[in-house]
Amino acid sequence: MTTLPKVFIDGEAGTTGLQIRERLVGRKDLQMVSIDPDRRKDPLARKAMLNDADAVILCLPDDAAREAVALIDNPAVKVIDASTAHRTAAGWTYGFPELDEAQRGKIAASTRVSNPGCYATGAIALARPLVSADIIAPDLPLSFNAVSGYTGGGKAMIAEFEDEAAPNYTRAPYRIYALTLNHKHVPEIQSHGGLLTRPIFTPAVGRYAQGMLVELPLHLGMLNGSQSLSDIHEALASHYAREPFVEVASLSEARAMTTLDPEGLNGTNRLKLFVFGAEDSGQVRLVALLDNLGKGASGAAVQNLNLMLGLKEGAGL
Structure with a gap:
């Protein structure tokens, strides 16, 4: 039996996080995982969630997003950052698949993608x-x-x-x-x-x-x-x-x-x-x-997630 990829939204209670979750919940091609609300501020519990997921979507302020990335030491974890922190950073792929002919492939092959503003x-x-x-x-x-x-x-x-x-x-x-x-x-x-x-x-x-x-x-x-x-x-x-x-x-x-x-x-x-x-x-x-909040945020994040996980690009959209 094929194991479905696990997706963790860090900051799922915010505006963008809630809309991403709405687009992902109920899908049959992935599984959503969430941290116990009582342990959200527990750094060890949060680090464990970040490193155990197949894909992480960060819906956090810039500094908190950088902190979250620093907590990830599992090289297999794919990260989509919806903050401003990494949109022009070296080593990060810009998450606008329509940018040019090569961008979609770059996103699919990347483990670090910055969601556009x-x-x-x-x-x-x-x-x-x-x-x-x-x-x-x-x-x-x-x-x-x-x-x-x-x-x-x-x-x-x-x-x-x-x-x-x-x-x-x-x-x-x-x-x-x-x-x-x-x-x-x-x-x-x-x-x-x-x-x-x-x-x-x-x-x-x-x-x-x-x-x-x-x-x-x-x-x-x-x-x-x-x-x-x-x-x-x-x-x-x-x-x-x-x-x-x-x-x-x-x-x-x-x-x-x-x-x-x-x-x-x-x-x-x-x-x-x-x-x-x-x-x-x-x-x-x-x-x-x-x-x-769609193509400008949560919809774009889901589109990028689908590409990174090798799923149908339009799933959930």
Whole structure:
């Protein structure tokens, strides 16, 4: 009888951990293991769980994630880190299978995979194919604008929006943040987007739980060669033509749209890209739509887990 791979989520009580567990519970191709709640803070019990599992998913703050990795001395344990800690670290594979033709295989062969950030998923999905196709020069200064549901801001922001008794409770329907331009996703956007110049990233949060839009506006005249909306669309469509979770909307679909709902892909592991603009304007507005807790977090973690364990990539998704 074949033994099912054991999967341990360290931090399963958090937002991402809970959603990963929902996608894994009840599956017949793996088994979930959990630490006794009374022993969660027992370092010996935690170390034993980390080293006994076939795969570990870390849903922890950065420092705690680094600590967890240091506790693992079993070389056979496969690790997916959902924190920011290892997204540009040497020895770690970036967990965006759609990055290029080789990335899926790298993830499958790796024992250390860093789950992408939610904003970074949208930004890299838009920029990387255009850099690879020599449409965007790697040193071109880019600006990414984005809006997310408040779950994209972590525990503190979730508490602020959901707890009316919280000291900083506000009813503002929309606001910008990361005003110093030092958002934690910028290094991975630059690194995995293939960019030589640090991009500007301007995030915002809306008063809704989840769902995300990431935008990349471009002047066509600043791109390599003589580019059109059709050229940019073709580069994106070609890059993602065989991807099960990424769709590029047709130009006719985009032209017919007057707005775009950030909650449009909630509850899915899908990512949809749009090319907006008009040929005579010399400008293009690229937009990525995704669920920040789906393809931007828990869905991506499950997709990576499936690849690392040799299971069907879409299982649980």
